[in-house]
Amino acid sequence: MNSVIETIVNHRSIRSFEDKPLTREQIEVIVKSAQAASTSSYIQAYSIIGVTDPEKKKKLAELAGNQSYVEENGHFFVFCADLFRHQLIGQMEGKDVIPSIESTEKFMVALIDASLAAQNASLAAESLGLGICYIGGIRNNLKEVGNILNIPERVIPLFGLAVGYPKNTTDKKPRLPLAHVYHENEYNITNYDQQLTDYNNLISRYYKERTGGKRTDTWTAQMANMLEKKSRMYMKDYVEGQKLNKQ
Template sequence: MTNQSASTTNRVLATIMNHRSIRKFKNEKLVPFQIETIVRAAQMASSSSFMQAYSIIGLTDPALKHELREITKTPYIEENGHLFIFCADLQRLTVMGTNQEKQDMQIMLESSAFYQIAVIDAALAAQNAVLAAESLGLGAVIMGAVNKDIKRLDDMLGLPQYVIPLFGIAVGVPDQQPEVKPRLPLEAVYFENRYSSETEQLERVQAYDNDMNHYYQTRSENNRNDGWSRKHIDILKMKIPLGAMTEYMRSKGFNIT
């Protein structure tokens, strides 16, 4: 059996290979069983040292969802079946410690190394959540835009020290069927023993730009003349002030420079 045929007969692989971000949902709320299944699937993800250093907040208050939509200018933050906010959470690790133990843990808790652990734990859990949602016939989209005003979001969610909101996942019954976006060539992301040469990468990215341009021009909605590399070069050229994020992280107890 070839890899391609395996992905069509294996239900898990078929769900993974058919992933599309859904940004338009029908006006149907998730039922408790669906929410619980998605969260329990997220919890089954691998976790560094089994810290499980993340929390998930379901945003159901219409006023809060509307406020977040106004901040982000993103309609599907409000118009979905359920909105999950994934947070890096190192605070839970401290609750059973004595005051002295909390002081002894402080340097590690506030380090960038442990923050990275929490971010990775949350990301792994989020991918499980999306796969679970799609296996239930739902659609989902992961959104970094929820952090457009991270301090305001922090206040909205009442987050304690050592808890940082990372991204949201909107889930619901799809009201669109977008095409699957082509991914980078396998040869551009998987290498054996050492990193690929810049010449090889240039050739692969150029070919991928052509594939993406064809995709953008021929897809069923939001057609445009665009590639992959130019889009991200333009993003990285933007002068986005990063100092506010550093200040926010410090206010939450992390020793970030």
């Protein structure tokens, strides 16, 4: 196993950071690493906003569900799906690009591009000895997030990425078994129920050991409880209001 793979498999979310900002060099390395990610047809349909203003970070932390580590970290990045610049490209080149920009396909491309870039950024940060935590909570109220970050149309803030020097390191959560995730030649549902049962037992033991017996819940129970609750149901209207995913 080489150092790159070790960095990947040793990932865990960090939610407690030292009060130490990232250097400009670290920030640029992380962003350049993000830009080195694959991008569909060279479209580069994303932007990254670094948030350093204390008041903005405080407000984003509140919108994200009062997650303190959104405010207290070495640097906070917001990854955005971005087709705004492509609208400008159409104007510059005298081409009607709007139907394409507003298509579900290009919306998916922007989401994928941003996600690939973010994972590159995360791996770069972790390779530097930093910790990271993705923040989906900024989608709790994207209109307000958009106001704080001055987001134009055809741009959607997807998630935040808190980066910094870890204060406390958590245990690594066990992932689903390989046989449940990796299929060859066709989607295989053989033994799916048993695989989930075995995974539940593993997760229950993990929580029991981590909490001294105070918590023993299973993964399927967590997921069912989470999915039973409707959340961020405004998203379709918001996305279409940003003139994306309209056709």
